[in-house]
Amino acid sequence: MLPYVVLIAVLILPGQASDAQNKTVLRVVGGVMATPNSWPWQVSIRVSSSDCYSHNCGGVLIHSRWVLTAASCAGSEGLVAFLGDHNIYGIEGQEQIIPVERKVIHPSWTNNLAAGYDIALLKLTQNAVLNSYVSVATLPSSGAILPHNNFCYITGWGRTSTYGQLSATLQQGYLPTVDYATCSSSSWWGSTVKSTMICAGGDGYRAACYGDGGGALNCYTNGRYEVHGIMSFMSSLGCNVYQKPSVFTRISAYTTWISNTIAYN
Numbered sequence: 001m002l003p004y005v006v007l008i009a010v011l012i013l014p015g016q017a018s019d020a021q022n023k024t025v026l027r028v029v030g031g032v033m034a035t036p037n038s039w040p041w042q043v044s045i046r047v048s049s050s051d052c053y054s055h056n057c058g059g060v061l062i063h064s065r066w067v068l069t070a071a072s073c074a075g076s077e078g079l080v081a082f083l084g085d086h087n088i089y090g091i092e093g094q095e096q097i098i099p100v101e102r103k104v105i106h107p108s109w110t111n112n113l114a115a116g117y118d119i120a121l122l123k124l125t126q127n128a129v130l131n132s133y134v135s136v137a138t139l140p141s142s143g144a145i146l147p148h149n150n151f152c153y154i155t156g157w158g159r160t161s162t163y164g165q166l167s168a169t170l171q172q173g174y175l176p177t178v179d180y181a182t183c184s185s186s187s188w189w190g191s192t193v194k195s196t197m198i199c200a201g202g203d204g205y206r207a208a209c210y211g212d213g214g215g216a217l218n219c220y221t222n223g224r225y226e227v228h229g230i231m232s233f234m235s236s237l238g239c240n241v242y243q244k245p246s247v248f249t250r251i252s253a254y255t256t257w258i259s260n261t262i263a264y265n
Helices: 255-262
Strands: 006-011 042-049 050-062 066-069 079-083 096-105 121-126 152-156 171-172 197-200 216-221 224-235 246-250
Touching: 042 066, 050 224, 066 224, 079 121, 079 255, 121 255, 152 224, 197 224
Parallel strands: none
Antiparallel strands: 006 224, 042 050, 042 079, 050 066, 066 121, 079 096, 096 121, 152 171, 152 216, 197 246, 216 224, 224 246
């Protein structure tokens, strides 16, 4: 069995990861194009350089001025949030483009994906205007654990195959949850997966991929969609490896930190 460090790949775009990590990015594999603005809390986090904006990661609008994403996505300077976006290669008129004023990375994050704490908050320079294109996500209650095979969708602009290109339009892919007991078993992710993470997928077909990092795992529960996970990592052997499901930071493990960060910043 290969060491877990060989099996983890970060989900941000090439060149945006830490030098200590595999410099690659995620997109939805086995997904379909989402209906425009059907996931109005989905954010494209981009890097601004020479008047150009390059998609870096996904994010989730959880407050009119705060975006939740992965810590592994927040290392770059010049981050800009594109809200209400559908086609990342064009301007369609409904987008709100707001620079990031402040980054708050979880204090326990160590650039080690397997250690967890892959979560960060981005404070925008101004409040987003909430409308039919842009709205805040509903988050789970503290400590909430989804059952095995819960109905979820991942959303993002990541690659549609391990060696493919970023998707121009927002994709969605059905990824049912895999419970912790299964995902942490030796034939799946083993000890790499922690109880503060969520596994979803693993069928060898549908998965997150490079460019999807930081994006939402939207799960249907309590009669509505709640964002339960932030995309963190997948296997470095490929995006859609059998019994190596996409792994997400479990938001319900960090609700107190999220609330306190927003309140005091």
